Amino acid sequence: MAKIIVIEGNISQGKTTLMDGLAKKLSQLQKKVYVVKEPVDKWQEVGILQEYYKNPKENAYKFQTYAHITKINNLVSLQSSLSNYDYVILERSIDSDILFVEANRDNFTDVEYQMYLDWCSTFRPLVKSFDFQNATFVFLQNHVETCYQRVRSRNRAGEEHITLDYLRKLEALYNKYMSEKPNKIILGSNLDIDQKDFRVNGEHRENVVNYIISQL
Structure with missing residues:
Protein backbone atom coordinates (compact mmCIF):
# COMPACT_ATOMS: atom_id res chain seq x y z
CA MET A 1 0.00 0.00 0.00
CA ALA A 2 1.23 3.48 -0.85
CA LYS A 3 2.73 5.70 1.81
CA ILE A 4 0.72 8.92 2.09
CA ILE A 5 2.58 12.25 2.19
CA VAL A 6 0.43 15.33 2.80
CA ILE A 7 1.75 18.81 2.05
CA GLU A 8 0.00 21.24 4.40
CA GLY A 9 0.14 24.95 5.00
CA ASN A 10 -1.36 28.37 4.54
CA ILE A 11 -2.26 29.93 1.19
CA SER A 12 0.56 30.71 -1.29
CA GLN A 13 3.41 28.82 0.36
CA GLY A 14 4.62 26.90 -2.66
CA LYS A 15 2.85 23.61 -1.98
CA THR A 16 2.40 22.77 -5.67
CA THR A 17 6.04 23.55 -6.49
CA LEU A 18 7.21 21.44 -3.56
CA MET A 19 4.98 18.53 -4.55
CA ASP A 20 6.37 18.53 -8.08
CA GLY A 21 9.96 18.68 -6.83
CA LEU A 22 9.41 15.90 -4.31
CA ALA A 23 7.66 13.68 -6.85
CA LYS A 24 10.48 14.19 -9.36
CA LYS A 25 13.16 13.28 -6.81
CA LEU A 26 11.32 10.18 -5.58
CA SER A 27 10.84 9.06 -9.19
CA GLN A 28 14.59 9.43 -9.75
CA LEU A 29 15.01 7.10 -6.76
CA GLN A 30 12.95 4.51 -8.66
CA LYS A 31 9.80 5.06 -6.59
CA LYS A 32 6.34 5.01 -8.11
CA VAL A 33 4.65 8.28 -7.20
CA TYR A 34 1.17 9.72 -7.71
CA VAL A 35 0.45 13.41 -7.07
CA ASP A 41 -8.74 24.82 -11.94
CA LYS A 42 -12.14 23.18 -11.52
CA TRP A 43 -13.13 25.65 -8.80
CA GLN A 44 -12.15 28.51 -11.10
CA GLU A 45 -13.83 26.94 -14.12
CA VAL A 46 -17.24 26.85 -12.44
CA GLY A 47 -16.55 30.27 -10.91
CA ILE A 48 -17.12 29.36 -7.27
CA LEU A 49 -13.60 30.29 -6.10
CA GLN A 50 -13.89 33.81 -7.50
CA GLU A 51 -17.43 34.20 -6.14
CA TYR A 52 -16.34 33.02 -2.72
CA TYR A 53 -13.49 35.51 -2.39
CA LYS A 54 -15.68 38.28 -3.79
CA ASN A 55 -18.53 37.66 -1.33
CA PRO A 56 -17.54 35.16 1.39
CA GLN A 64 -16.29 24.89 1.10
CA THR A 65 -18.83 22.17 0.36
CA TYR A 66 -17.92 22.07 -3.33
CA ALA A 67 -14.19 22.10 -2.54
CA HIS A 68 -14.59 19.16 -0.17
CA ILE A 69 -16.67 17.14 -2.65
CA THR A 70 -14.23 17.65 -5.52
CA LYS A 71 -11.30 16.63 -3.32
CA ILE A 72 -13.17 13.52 -2.18
CA ASN A 73 -13.88 12.65 -5.82
CA ASN A 74 -10.17 12.88 -6.65
CA LEU A 75 -9.35 10.40 -3.88
CA VAL A 76 -12.19 8.03 -4.75
CA SER A 77 -10.93 7.75 -8.34
CA LEU A 78 -7.45 6.84 -7.05
CA GLN A 79 -8.47 4.51 -4.24
CA SER A 80 -8.59 1.25 -6.21
CA SER A 81 -5.04 1.71 -7.54
CA LEU A 82 -3.27 2.75 -4.32
CA SER A 83 -1.32 -0.50 -4.23
CA ASN A 84 0.33 0.42 -7.55
CA TYR A 85 2.36 3.23 -5.96
CA ASP A 86 5.08 3.60 -3.35
CA TYR A 87 4.02 7.15 -2.49
CA VAL A 88 0.93 9.28 -2.94
CA ILE A 89 1.55 13.00 -2.39
CA LEU A 90 -1.50 15.08 -1.51
CA GLU A 91 -1.95 18.83 -1.53
CA ARG A 92 -3.67 19.16 1.83
CA SER A 93 -5.68 16.44 3.53
CA ILE A 94 -9.47 16.42 3.31
CA ASP A 95 -9.36 16.63 7.12
CA SER A 96 -7.70 20.05 7.06
CA ASP A 97 -10.62 21.48 5.05
CA ILE A 98 -12.31 22.19 8.37
CA LEU A 99 -9.60 24.78 9.16
CA PHE A 100 -10.82 26.93 6.29
CA VAL A 101 -14.39 26.54 7.51
CA GLU A 102 -13.39 27.60 11.03
CA ALA A 103 -11.53 30.62 9.62
CA ASN A 104 -14.80 31.49 7.88
CA ARG A 105 -17.09 30.62 10.79
CA ASP A 106 -18.61 34.11 10.84
CA ASN A 107 -19.67 33.58 7.22
CA PHE A 108 -21.61 30.40 8.02
CA PHE A 139 4.04 21.47 7.20
CA LEU A 140 5.15 24.64 5.41
CA GLN A 141 5.53 27.31 8.06
CA ASN A 142 6.24 30.60 6.31
CA HIS A 143 5.51 33.81 8.19
CA VAL A 144 2.00 34.97 7.43
CA GLU A 145 3.29 38.28 6.02
CA THR A 146 5.31 36.29 3.47
CA CYS A 147 2.15 34.42 2.45
CA TYR A 148 0.28 37.69 2.05
CA GLN A 149 2.95 39.20 -0.19
CA ARG A 150 3.04 36.06 -2.32
CA VAL A 151 -0.74 36.08 -2.69
CA ARG A 152 -0.49 39.62 -3.98
CA SER A 153 2.35 38.85 -6.39
CA ARG A 154 0.92 35.70 -7.98
CA ASN A 155 -2.30 37.50 -8.93
CA ARG A 156 -4.59 34.45 -9.02
CA ALA A 157 -8.18 35.28 -10.02
CA GLY A 158 -10.28 36.09 -6.96
CA GLU A 159 -7.38 36.13 -4.50
CA GLU A 160 -7.16 39.92 -4.52
CA ASP A 165 -6.45 38.91 8.90
CA TYR A 166 -7.83 35.82 7.15
CA LEU A 167 -4.33 34.41 6.65
CA ARG A 168 -3.57 35.03 10.33
CA LYS A 169 -6.66 33.06 11.33
CA LEU A 170 -5.54 30.19 9.12
CA GLU A 171 -2.03 30.35 10.55
CA ALA A 172 -3.31 29.99 14.12
CA LEU A 173 -5.64 27.14 13.16
CA TYR A 174 -2.89 25.36 11.25
CA ASN A 175 -0.41 25.64 14.12
CA LYS A 176 -2.87 23.94 16.47
CA TYR A 177 -3.86 21.33 13.88
CA MET A 178 -0.28 20.36 13.11
CA SER A 179 0.74 20.26 16.77
CA GLU A 180 -1.54 17.23 17.11
CA LYS A 181 0.03 15.29 14.22
CA PRO A 182 2.52 12.63 15.39
CA ASN A 183 4.25 12.15 12.02
CA LYS A 184 5.24 15.55 10.72
CA ILE A 185 8.11 17.31 9.01
CA ILE A 186 8.18 21.05 9.68
CA LEU A 187 9.68 23.36 7.09
CA GLY A 188 10.23 26.81 8.53
CA SER A 189 13.11 28.79 9.96
CA ASN A 190 15.13 25.56 10.11
CA LEU A 191 15.35 25.76 6.30
CA ASP A 192 15.03 29.54 5.96
CA ILE A 193 12.03 29.24 3.63
CA ASP A 194 11.04 32.88 4.11
CA GLN A 195 14.33 34.34 2.91
CA LYS A 196 15.06 31.64 0.33
CA ASP A 197 12.02 31.17 -1.90
CA PHE A 198 12.24 27.59 -3.16
CA ARG A 199 9.53 28.34 -5.73
CA VAL A 200 12.13 30.20 -7.79
CA ASN A 201 15.40 29.06 -6.18
CA GLY A 202 16.04 25.63 -7.67
CA GLU A 203 19.08 24.89 -5.51
CA HIS A 204 17.18 25.62 -2.32
CA ARG A 205 14.19 23.61 -3.55
CA GLU A 206 16.47 20.61 -3.99
CA ASN A 207 17.81 21.10 -0.45
CA VAL A 208 14.28 21.20 0.94
CA VAL A 209 13.25 18.10 -1.03
CA ASN A 210 16.34 16.20 0.13
CA TYR A 211 15.58 17.17 3.72
CA ILE A 212 12.03 15.81 3.42
CA ILE A 213 13.24 12.52 1.95
CA SER A 214 15.80 12.14 4.74
CA GLN A 215 12.96 12.38 7.27
CA LEU A 216 10.59 9.88 5.64
Whole structure:
Protein backbone atom coordinates (compact mmCIF):
# COMPACT_ATOMS: atom_id res chain seq x y z
CA MET A 1 0.00 0.00 0.00
CA ALA A 2 1.23 3.48 -0.85
CA LYS A 3 2.73 5.70 1.81
CA ILE A 4 0.72 8.92 2.09
CA ILE A 5 2.58 12.25 2.19
CA VAL A 6 0.43 15.33 2.80
CA ILE A 7 1.75 18.81 2.05
CA GLU A 8 0.00 21.24 4.40
CA GLY A 9 0.14 24.95 5.00
CA ASN A 10 -1.36 28.37 4.54
CA ILE A 11 -2.26 29.93 1.19
CA SER A 12 0.56 30.71 -1.29
CA GLN A 13 3.41 28.82 0.36
CA GLY A 14 4.62 26.90 -2.66
CA LYS A 15 2.85 23.61 -1.98
CA THR A 16 2.40 22.77 -5.67
CA THR A 17 6.04 23.55 -6.49
CA LEU A 18 7.21 21.44 -3.56
CA MET A 19 4.98 18.53 -4.55
CA ASP A 20 6.37 18.53 -8.08
CA GLY A 21 9.96 18.68 -6.83
CA LEU A 22 9.41 15.90 -4.31
CA ALA A 23 7.66 13.68 -6.85
CA LYS A 24 10.48 14.19 -9.36
CA LYS A 25 13.16 13.28 -6.81
CA LEU A 26 11.32 10.18 -5.58
CA SER A 27 10.84 9.06 -9.19
CA GLN A 28 14.59 9.43 -9.75
CA LEU A 29 15.01 7.10 -6.76
CA GLN A 30 12.95 4.51 -8.66
CA LYS A 31 9.80 5.06 -6.59
CA LYS A 32 6.34 5.01 -8.11
CA VAL A 33 4.65 8.28 -7.20
CA TYR A 34 1.17 9.72 -7.71
CA VAL A 35 0.45 13.41 -7.07
CA VAL A 36 -3.00 14.69 -6.09
CA LYS A 37 -3.29 18.46 -6.33
CA GLU A 38 -6.24 20.51 -5.15
CA PRO A 39 -8.65 20.95 -8.10
CA VAL A 40 -8.26 24.74 -8.16
CA ASP A 41 -8.74 24.82 -11.94
CA LYS A 42 -12.14 23.18 -11.52
CA TRP A 43 -13.13 25.65 -8.80
CA GLN A 44 -12.15 28.51 -11.10
CA GLU A 45 -13.83 26.94 -14.12
CA VAL A 46 -17.24 26.85 -12.44
CA GLY A 47 -16.55 30.27 -10.91
CA ILE A 48 -17.12 29.36 -7.27
CA LEU A 49 -13.60 30.29 -6.10
CA GLN A 50 -13.89 33.81 -7.50
CA GLU A 51 -17.43 34.20 -6.14
CA TYR A 52 -16.34 33.02 -2.72
CA TYR A 53 -13.49 35.51 -2.39
CA LYS A 54 -15.68 38.28 -3.79
CA ASN A 55 -18.53 37.66 -1.33
CA PRO A 56 -17.54 35.16 1.39
CA LYS A 57 -20.65 35.82 3.46
CA GLU A 58 -22.86 34.68 0.61
CA ASN A 59 -20.66 31.92 -0.80
CA ALA A 60 -18.55 30.40 2.01
CA TYR A 61 -20.82 27.40 2.53
CA LYS A 62 -21.19 26.79 -1.22
CA PHE A 63 -17.47 26.95 -1.87
CA GLN A 64 -16.29 24.89 1.10
CA THR A 65 -18.83 22.17 0.36
CA TYR A 66 -17.92 22.07 -3.33
CA ALA A 67 -14.19 22.10 -2.54
CA HIS A 68 -14.59 19.16 -0.17
CA ILE A 69 -16.67 17.14 -2.65
CA THR A 70 -14.23 17.65 -5.52
CA LYS A 71 -11.30 16.63 -3.32
CA ILE A 72 -13.17 13.52 -2.18
CA ASN A 73 -13.88 12.65 -5.82
CA ASN A 74 -10.17 12.88 -6.65
CA LEU A 75 -9.35 10.40 -3.88
CA VAL A 76 -12.19 8.03 -4.75
CA SER A 77 -10.93 7.75 -8.34
CA LEU A 78 -7.45 6.84 -7.05
CA GLN A 79 -8.47 4.51 -4.24
CA SER A 80 -8.59 1.25 -6.21
CA SER A 81 -5.04 1.71 -7.54
CA LEU A 82 -3.27 2.75 -4.32
CA SER A 83 -1.32 -0.50 -4.23
CA ASN A 84 0.33 0.42 -7.55
CA TYR A 85 2.36 3.23 -5.96
CA ASP A 86 5.08 3.60 -3.35
CA TYR A 87 4.02 7.15 -2.49
CA VAL A 88 0.93 9.28 -2.94
CA ILE A 89 1.55 13.00 -2.39
CA LEU A 90 -1.50 15.08 -1.51
CA GLU A 91 -1.95 18.83 -1.53
CA ARG A 92 -3.67 19.16 1.83
CA SER A 93 -5.68 16.44 3.53
CA ILE A 94 -9.47 16.42 3.31
CA ASP A 95 -9.36 16.63 7.12
CA SER A 96 -7.70 20.05 7.06
CA ASP A 97 -10.62 21.48 5.05
CA ILE A 98 -12.31 22.19 8.37
CA LEU A 99 -9.60 24.78 9.16
CA PHE A 100 -10.82 26.93 6.29
CA VAL A 101 -14.39 26.54 7.51
CA GLU A 102 -13.39 27.60 11.03
CA ALA A 103 -11.53 30.62 9.62
CA ASN A 104 -14.80 31.49 7.88
CA ARG A 105 -17.09 30.62 10.79
CA ASP A 106 -18.61 34.11 10.84
CA ASN A 107 -19.67 33.58 7.22
CA PHE A 108 -21.61 30.40 8.02
CA THR A 109 -25.03 30.29 9.61
CA ASP A 110 -25.40 27.70 12.35
CA VAL A 111 -27.49 25.61 9.97
CA GLU A 112 -24.87 25.77 7.19
CA TYR A 113 -22.10 24.88 9.64
CA GLN A 114 -23.94 21.80 10.87
CA MET A 115 -24.83 20.79 7.31
CA TYR A 116 -21.17 21.04 6.32
CA LEU A 117 -20.10 18.81 9.22
CA ASP A 118 -22.78 16.28 8.28
CA TRP A 119 -21.61 16.25 4.65
CA CYS A 120 -18.04 15.56 5.78
CA SER A 121 -19.15 12.71 8.05
CA THR A 122 -21.16 11.21 5.20
CA PHE A 123 -18.35 11.40 2.63
CA ARG A 124 -15.46 10.32 4.90
CA PRO A 125 -16.09 6.54 4.61
CA LEU A 126 -15.77 6.80 0.82
CA VAL A 127 -12.00 7.19 1.18
CA LYS A 128 -11.34 4.80 4.05
CA SER A 129 -8.42 3.22 2.16
CA PHE A 130 -6.36 6.37 2.72
CA ASP A 131 -4.47 5.85 5.98
CA PHE A 132 -4.24 9.44 7.17
CA GLN A 133 -3.51 8.28 10.72
CA ASN A 134 -0.11 7.01 9.59
CA ALA A 135 0.51 9.58 6.89
CA THR A 136 3.53 11.88 6.95
CA PHE A 137 2.52 15.54 7.10
CA VAL A 138 4.90 18.11 5.64
CA PHE A 139 4.04 21.47 7.20
CA LEU A 140 5.15 24.64 5.41
CA GLN A 141 5.53 27.31 8.06
CA ASN A 142 6.24 30.60 6.31
CA HIS A 143 5.51 33.81 8.19
CA VAL A 144 2.00 34.97 7.43
CA GLU A 145 3.29 38.28 6.02
CA THR A 146 5.31 36.29 3.47
CA CYS A 147 2.15 34.42 2.45
CA TYR A 148 0.28 37.69 2.05
CA GLN A 149 2.95 39.20 -0.19
CA ARG A 150 3.04 36.06 -2.32
CA VAL A 151 -0.74 36.08 -2.69
CA ARG A 152 -0.49 39.62 -3.98
CA SER A 153 2.35 38.85 -6.39
CA ARG A 154 0.92 35.70 -7.98
CA ASN A 155 -2.30 37.50 -8.93
CA ARG A 156 -4.59 34.45 -9.02
CA ALA A 157 -8.18 35.28 -10.02
CA GLY A 158 -10.28 36.09 -6.96
CA GLU A 159 -7.38 36.13 -4.50
CA GLU A 160 -7.16 39.92 -4.52
CA HIS A 161 -9.90 39.74 -1.86
CA ILE A 162 -7.78 37.68 0.57
CA THR A 163 -6.96 39.68 3.69
CA LEU A 164 -4.00 39.50 6.04
CA ASP A 165 -6.45 38.91 8.90
CA TYR A 166 -7.83 35.82 7.15
CA LEU A 167 -4.33 34.41 6.65
CA ARG A 168 -3.57 35.03 10.33
CA LYS A 169 -6.66 33.06 11.33
CA LEU A 170 -5.54 30.19 9.12
CA GLU A 171 -2.03 30.35 10.55
CA ALA A 172 -3.31 29.99 14.12
CA LEU A 173 -5.64 27.14 13.16
CA TYR A 174 -2.89 25.36 11.25
CA ASN A 175 -0.41 25.64 14.12
CA LYS A 176 -2.87 23.94 16.47
CA TYR A 177 -3.86 21.33 13.88
CA MET A 178 -0.28 20.36 13.11
CA SER A 179 0.74 20.26 16.77
CA GLU A 180 -1.54 17.23 17.11
CA LYS A 181 0.03 15.29 14.22
CA PRO A 182 2.52 12.63 15.39
CA ASN A 183 4.25 12.15 12.02
CA LYS A 184 5.24 15.55 10.72
CA ILE A 185 8.11 17.31 9.01
CA ILE A 186 8.18 21.05 9.68
CA LEU A 187 9.68 23.36 7.09
CA GLY A 188 10.23 26.81 8.53
CA SER A 189 13.11 28.79 9.96
CA ASN A 190 15.13 25.56 10.11
CA LEU A 191 15.35 25.76 6.30
CA ASP A 192 15.03 29.54 5.96
CA ILE A 193 12.03 29.24 3.63
CA ASP A 194 11.04 32.88 4.11
CA GLN A 195 14.33 34.34 2.91
CA LYS A 196 15.06 31.64 0.33
CA ASP A 197 12.02 31.17 -1.90
CA PHE A 198 12.24 27.59 -3.16
CA ARG A 199 9.53 28.34 -5.73
CA VAL A 200 12.13 30.20 -7.79
CA ASN A 201 15.40 29.06 -6.18
CA GLY A 202 16.04 25.63 -7.67
CA GLU A 203 19.08 24.89 -5.51
CA HIS A 204 17.18 25.62 -2.32
CA ARG A 205 14.19 23.61 -3.55
CA GLU A 206 16.47 20.61 -3.99
CA ASN A 207 17.81 21.10 -0.45
CA VAL A 208 14.28 21.20 0.94
CA VAL A 209 13.25 18.10 -1.03
CA ASN A 210 16.34 16.20 0.13
CA TYR A 211 15.58 17.17 3.72
CA ILE A 212 12.03 15.81 3.42
CA ILE A 213 13.24 12.52 1.95
CA SER A 214 15.80 12.14 4.74
CA GLN A 215 12.96 12.38 7.27
CA LEU A 216 10.59 9.88 5.64
